[in-house]
Amino acid sequence: MPESGPEYRRLPGRGLRRIGRIPLARTSSRLYLGPDHLLSIDSSGYAEQYRRFYYADIQAILIRKTDLGRTWNFVWSALALVSGLLALGVGFAAAIVFASVSAASVLSLLINLARGPTCQAHLRTAVHLEEMPSVNRLPIARKVLAAVKPRIEEAQGVLAPEVLAERLAQGATGAAVASPERAGKSVPWAVPSRVPTVTSSYAGGWHRGLFALLLVDGAETALLLFIQHVSVMLLSSLLTGILSIVAILAVIRQQGSALSRLAKGIAWATLGYLGSNFVLGNVVLVVLSAQEPGIASDQWRYLQLLAEMDPFETPWYLGLLGYSIVTSTCLGLTGLLALRYGQNKGSLAGPAPPASTLPMNRTSP
Amino acid sequence: MSVGVLSCTRCQAPLDRPNLYNTADPVSCPGCGALLQAELFPAAFREESPGPQAENVLVEGESSCFYHPNKKAVIPCEACGRFLCALCDLELRGQHLCPACLERGQQKRALKHLENYRVRYDNLALLVALAPLLAWPFTLLTAPATVFLAVRHWNSPTSYVRPTRVRLVLAIILGVLQMAGWMMGLSYAFRN
Numbered sequence: 001m002p003e004s005g006p007e008y009r010r011l012p013g014r015g016l017r018r019i020g021r022i023p024l025a026r027t028s029s030r031l032y033l034g035p036d037h038l039l040s041i042d043s044s045g046y047a048e049q050y051r052r053f054y055y056a057d058i059q060a061i062l063i064r065k066t067d068l069g070r071t072w073n074f075v076w077s078a079l080a081l082v083s084g085l086l087a088l089g090v091g092f093a094a095a096i097v098f099a100s101v102s103a104a105s106v107l108s109l110l111i112n113l114a115r116g117p118t119c120q121a122h123l124r125t126a127v128h129l130e131e132m133p134s135v136n137r138l139p140i141a142r143k144v145l146a147a148v149k150p151r152i153e154e155a156q157g158v159l160a161p162e163v164l165a166e167r168l169a170q171g172a173t174g175a176a177v178a179s180p181e182r183a184g185k186s187v188p189w190a191v192p193s194r195v196p197t198v199t200s201s202y203a204g205g206w207h208r209g210l211f212a213l214l215l216v217d218g219a220e221t222a223l224l225l226f227i228q229h230v231s232v233m234l235l236s237s238l239l240t241g242i243l244s245i246v247a248i249l250a251v252i253r254q255q256g257s258a259l260s261r262l263a264k265g266i267a268w269a270t271l272g273y274l275g276s277n278f279v280l281g282n283v284v285l286v287v288l289s290a291q292e293p294g295i296a297s298d299q300w301r302y303l304q305l306l307a308e309m310d311p312f313e314t315p316w317y318l319g320l321l322g323y324s325i326v327t328s329t330c331l332g333l334t335g336l337l338a339l340r341y342g343q344n345k346g347s348l349a350g351p352a353p354p355a356s357t358l359p360m361n362r363t364s365p
Numbered sequence: 366m367s368v369g370v371l372s373c374t375r376c377q378a379p380l381d382r383p384n385l386y387n388t389a390d391p392v393s394c395p396g397c398g399a400l401l402q403a404e405l406f407p408a409a410f411r412e413e414s415p416g417p418q419a420e421n422v423l424v425e426g427e428s429s430c431f432y433h434p435n436k437k438a439v440i441p442c443e444a445c446g447r448f449l450c451a452l453c454d455l456e457l458r459g460q461h462l463c464p465a466c467l468e469r470g471q472q473k474r475a476l477k478h479l480e481n482y483r484v485r486y487d488n489l490a491l492l493v494a495l496a497p498l499l500a501w502p503f504t505l506l507t508a509p510a511t512v513f514l515a516v517r518h519w520n521s522p523t524s525y526v527r528p529t530r531v532r533l534v535l536a537i538i539l540g541v542l543q544m545a546g547w548m549m550g551l552s553y554a555f556r557n
Contacts, residue, residue: 039526043485048485049482052478057408058406059405060404061403062374063401064374
């Protein structure tokens with residue numbers, strides 16, 4: 001029999017922890033309740049890393065509700081709506097495809113709603129600040145807290161409210177008495193912030209180009225409603241290609257810049273919109289291949305077929321074009337406004353000095 | 366005495382009011398309004414005790430530390446017996462060890478509560494058994510490799526929290542079945 005370790009109870013929740021700076025590299029993280037410590041196991045499939053947090057050393061647990069769940073609700077709803085509408089205006093075979101996509105989106109939406117709001121949890125010791133990726137939903141956070149808190153209180157005792165108030169008050173005044181140079185500088189524990197520090201002097205040039213191109217794309221797609229010619233389709237394809245490149249460059253350049261969160265978010269949303277266009281384009285290709293086999297390997301014939309279609313006589317095509325026009329125009333307009341007002345509210349500062357690496361600054365006597 | 370307050374993980378606003386902590390329900394951050402639930406424990410206000418300081422040897426002939434000959438020995442290492450000063454004495458769950466024995470114990474997995482990394486050979490064997498099924502011709506090579514891996518690491522540690530050999534057994538079964546499938550297929554092909 002393999003050696004038996006101490007008794008552990010698995011806590012609910014499973015999350016992904018980012019590994020260093022490698023994009024998309026993640027380990028699966030889980031929490032276990034041990035006899036005198038909390039065990040965090042990060043698994044990469046073939047290897048595991050262990051971190052132990054002894055109950056006697058845990059100083060604080062902070063759980064904050066995030067908007068990620070709501071964002072995913074929006075994404076799934078939008079996908080379900082668009083696919084559902086497209087399914088209504090196509091032939092039987094295509095309708096099945098679109099309806100499947102819509103059903104899958106609805107299912108994902110229901111699962112997301114059932115799992116509850118998303119959150120982010122941190123655990124604090126004297127020398128340690130640890131994010132708990134497995135505690136990523138509020139219902140899970142409540143259960144984990146209910147399991148862990150009694151163990152911590154058993155190891156440390158209970159912090160009475162009046163003692164807490166007294167210690168916090170002492171912390172606010174103690175620094176002024178014992179250390180005049182730190183008077184009035186009661187520095188809170190600096191939990192690593194999700195607000196990025198400015199390390200780049202990028203002023204948003206690529207974003208301006210991106211949002212302007214989105215407006216052009218919206219106008220060009222509107223042109224497709226009235227002019228059915230392969231040259232317009234070619235222009236549309238070229239514009240999509242250029243948009244994709246500019247969007248990727250904008251997202252890369254905005255890292256560490258002083259651009260507003262809205263502008264950065266719209267750049268990401270543009271990538272998402274282009275991705276959805278790519279997916280829908282492939283779905284359309286599959287549908288048209290059923291009618292005319294051979295166009296899957298003949299891009300020119302595919303463009304010609306699209307150019308020959310009258311949107312007002314093909315409801316699903318009209319729906320696709322409508323989605324494109326509305327989305328690119330909204331993204332472009334909102335992005336330009338975000339850049340304008342983001343600049344007006346404060347100057348786009350140059351690179352700031354790097355933030356302190358100390359996770360905590362305490363007031364001390 | 367040192368006191369610390371938390372700050373909001375979104376806007377860094379200090380959470381310096383007592384009514385923000387240890388609440389039954391989430392409260393709004395005073396800075397950004399995000400919903401927070403902060404639990405603070407007595408350890409946050411624990412006084413920091415100074416670390417151990419080794420005393421110098423004052424009397425000639427007095428026992429000295431193996432690693433610091435001019436420091437007074439206070440305790441022997443429970444693993445190797447070397448004399449240790451207050452600085453070198455590493456107390457772990459009631460056991461007093463020297464730095465070398467601590468490191469050795471961690472590397473050899475003798476100190477279970479210090480182990481922080483483990484290769485899961487059972488997961489690896491199962492992965493080698495299952496992944497090639499996507500491109501089944503590769504199973505000709507991976508099936509015997511699966512069985513070898515599972516047998517070779519039969520006694521290697523498995524899960525830290527649920528030590529079990531289920532995955533190794535599963536990997537062996539899959540590997541044997543794949544090899545049997547290949548033998549049957551090849552013998553059928555040669556006969557015909």
